Amino acid sequence: MxxxxxxxxxxxxxxxxxxxxxxxxxxxxxxxxxxxxxxxxxxxxxxxxxxxxxDRDEFMYHEMISHVPIFAHGDAKNVLIIGGGDGGVLREVLRHKNIQCTIVEIDASVIDMSKEFFPNHSKGAFEHPNCNLVIGDGLKFVKETKDRFDVIIVDSTDPIGPGQVLFTADFYQDCSNILSDKGILVTQNGVPFYQADEVTNTYIRMSPYFDYMSFYVVAVPTYVGGFMTLAWASHNPDAHKRDVIDIRKDYEAEGFKTKYYTPEIHVASFALPPYITELMQGRDE
The missing domain is CATH 2.30.140.10 (Spermidine synthase, tetramerisation domain)
Known part of the structure; x- marks a missing residue:
């Protein structure tokens, strides 16, 4: 049957x-x-x-949540991933030269199953010498770590169940505290056509702790409903404005190929349609 x-x-x-x-x-x-x-x-x-x-569309999400903040920063050396147990974000981050990456995943079973059943997601990234794997609570990690990070990527589930705590003001404040002076935070933020409250709530909760906060978009077929938003916050208010010519120089210097990300798409992804920008003016729950 x-x-x-x-x-x-x-x-x-x-x-x-x-x-x-x-x-x-x-x-x-x-x-x-x-x-x-x-x-x-x-x-x-x-x-x-x-x-x-x-398997079919993972590259769209993983490339955009990883390469946009790293190329926007321009000199990232230390990256933190919260969640991301399937290994896709880790794979993309570690394609960059000279990056040390810490990944904090609460559920070891997700990593084990992903390595067994989705080997092309991680492509051996968990065994990369620049990977520091921590099995633990991401909320606790960002509150207690003494390290500082140039880029933090939160590859979480939606704000239900264990992922809910990663959408709180306290968590965003703790992330802000462990970012470097020009650090960038990027978080998975749902499909705003259906999950409108996620944009509104994230904007209100995250904005007080950063010099600039907004969103950028990526289209992922599996995440039905049009554009998916990725929340963007930085202590550098101009990081999202980096020139496409400069981004392309860094992109070509890295020497790897992408299937979705390009420097031109990087810049264009910050142009938001009005139905998304209007959600940023709503009310918190």
Whole structure:
């Protein structure tokens, strides 16, 4: 009998994917994990019924959440990833030369399953000599660490379950405290067409702790609803304005190829449609 895995993230609608083969299913200490194969999307992972990643379109999200802040900074040496247990962000970060990356993931099972079932996501990044893997609570880590980071990337689930604490004002303040003078914070921030409150709430909660706070966008087919927003906050109010010519020089110097990210898309991604900018004027819950 055919099994369909359905995602009911938005009120009044859902999307379903045919599970041609269930590869793994477990309720871990923190969340319910399902990994399955779909003929079109390849291997897919859901956590608590919400699609997290697929073989077919993962590069779009992982490239944009990683390369935009690193190239915008221009001289990042120390990067922190909160979450990101599938290894995709880590893979992209460590493509940059001379970067030391700490990744803090609360659920070791997600890493183990991703390495087994999504090997192309990490491509050995967890074993990279510049990777410092910490299994622990990201909220606690940013509050207690004495290290400073040039870029912080929060690759979290949506603000439900264990990911909810990573969308709070206290967490954003702690991130601000451990950023370097020109540091940049980027966080996963949902699809604003359906998850409008996430933009409003993040803007209000994050803005007080940074010299500049806004969003940039990426289109990921699996995250249905049009543009996905990535929250952007920095102690450098001009980091998002870096010239495309300068970005291209750094991009070409790194010597790697991307499938979504380009310096031109980098600059264009900060141009927000009015329906998103209007959400930044709303009220916190």
């Amino acid at each position: 055919t099994r369909w895995v359905s995602e009911s993230l938005y009120e009044g609608c859902h999307q379903s994917f045919r599970a041609d083969k269930i590869l793994y299913e477990e309720k871990t200490e923190h969340q319910e994990l399902i990994i399955f194969e779909n003929d079109y999307m390849g291997r897919m992972m859901t956590l608590d019924g919400i699609v997290q990643t697929t």
